[in-house]
Amino acid sequence: MSLAAVAVIAAIAVAAVVISTRSGPGSTATAGGPAPAPTETGEPSTAPTTSEPAHPSSEASSRTSEPTEQDSPVSPSGDLGLTAQISQPACNGQWVVFVGAATMPGRYAADVSQLLETHPGAEYLLTDGSCSSLRQRLDDGGLIYAVYVGYFADQAAACSARDTIGGGAYVKLLDNVTPAEQLWQC
Incomplete structure (x- = not known):
């Protein structure tokens, strides 16, 4: 396999990880799970x-x-x-x-x-x-x-x-x- 093919596969893998950790615009979720529930003040608890x-x-x-x-x-x-x-x-x-x-x-x-x-x-x-x-x-x-x-x-x-x-x-x-x-x- 050529060096260019390895680079393309690596880029796709990174993009897949980034996309899978997002849960929507403005989200504070992380790869470890959902964002903390907001408190009464709207801050994440x-x-x-x-x-x-x-x-x-x-x-x-x-x-x-x-x-x-x-x-x-x-x-x-x-x-x-x-x-x-x-x-x-x-x-x-x-x-x-x-x-x-x-x-x-x-x-x-x-x-x-x-x-x-x-x-x-x-x-x-x-x-x-x-x-x-x-x-x-x-x-x-x-x-x-x-x-x-x-x-x-x-x-x-x-x-x-x-x-x-x-x-x-x-x-x-x-x-x-x-x-x-x-x-x-x-």
Whole structure:
């Protein structure tokens, strides 16, 4: 076969791949699949949601892959687009009680919503980039959306609230000094 024939076959193969990955004018689909569904703002959603209440020392979720663009929150701030906006508490030594966490991509919003409904007045945050006294990510790199009540001036007040809440609730100090592994006994 001549060099010209090989070049023609290669060009046809490349054109076939390019055509097969397009799904129409203005499409954002990729060769890996369809484009993400648009959010309320019309932007493609790149963050699936997930949740399961988790203690900071819990084992990593069953996910084994490294985080991908699919693990990213809906917005740069991590806000999940819920009625309650994400909070960004100051890391100034205030105490809070964590009532649960969302850790499974594809369920973040649903699980955070459920925890917020179960605990009126609670707020949520994305631990990644928050106070260093909080576990930033799961061992496998997954995100942690934590739901909490507070703020309390001291550990005794936070412990009293935790006792009222019960279940797997736990007390944490929001600062940039305490190690994330530090657990507070009540």
